[in-house]
Amino acid sequence: MRQTHVFLLVALLLAGSLWVYRTYFGTPRPPHRRPAGATSPGNRRVEKTDDEWRAQLTRSQYNVMRGRDTEWPNSSPLNHEHGTGSYVCASCRNPLFSSNTKFESHTGWPSFYAPVVSNAVYTEPDGNRTEVRCAVCDAHLGHVFTDGPAPTGLRYCMNGVAMTFTPGGE
Numbered sequence: 001m002r003q004t005h006v007f008l009l010v011a012l013l014l015a016g017s018l019w020v021y022r023t024y025f026g027t028p029r030p031p032h033r034r035p036a037g038a039t040s041p042g043n044r045r046v047e048k049t050d051d052e053w054r055a056q057l058t059r060s061q062y063n064v065m066r067g068r069d070t071e072w073p074n075s076s077p078l079n080h081e082h083g084t085g086s087y088v089c090a091s092c093r094n095p096l097f098s099s100n101t102k103f104e105s106h107t108g109w110p111s112f113y114a115p116v117v118s119n120a121v122y123t124e125p126d127g128n129r130t131e132v133r134c135a136v137c138d139a140h141l142g143h144v145f146t147d148g149p150a151p152t153g154l155r156y157c158m159n160g161v162a163m164t165f166t167p168g169g170e
Ligand SMILES: [Zn+2]
Pocket: 089, 090, 091, 092, 093, 094, 134, 135, 136, 137, 138, 139
């Protein structure tokens, strides 16, 4: 019995070190390729190496935008942002959402019913969910669900850490 415990402990330690190694020293992530036919506003594109993204982004931004992590619910100050303005991609400043389409979803993540223009983002299947990515830099932003309010019925459930709020506009 004792031997089993020691074995389990060693296995856990090994798995933990492997996780730390792969997270911090692992091989660079290959760039994500947007689907064929996807466009972006003005056909703008921002493509960087994994090292460049690591240098530019904070660790939590990197983990969400390049590693497809999800931030903790209610962790983003943008949940409480009610001003007029636009929400731009934190990586490439591509305008993603307008404050006009923001609504309180009570999920703990900033939520919108439509992107500012249809090709500001693109979607890809992600298991039984639909992933939303920035059309300019391919950053993972969040997911879109079909339980949103009128007029679209969509709920773009975004990671606040992936966006910067820019006040102004209408
Ligand atoms: Zn972007």
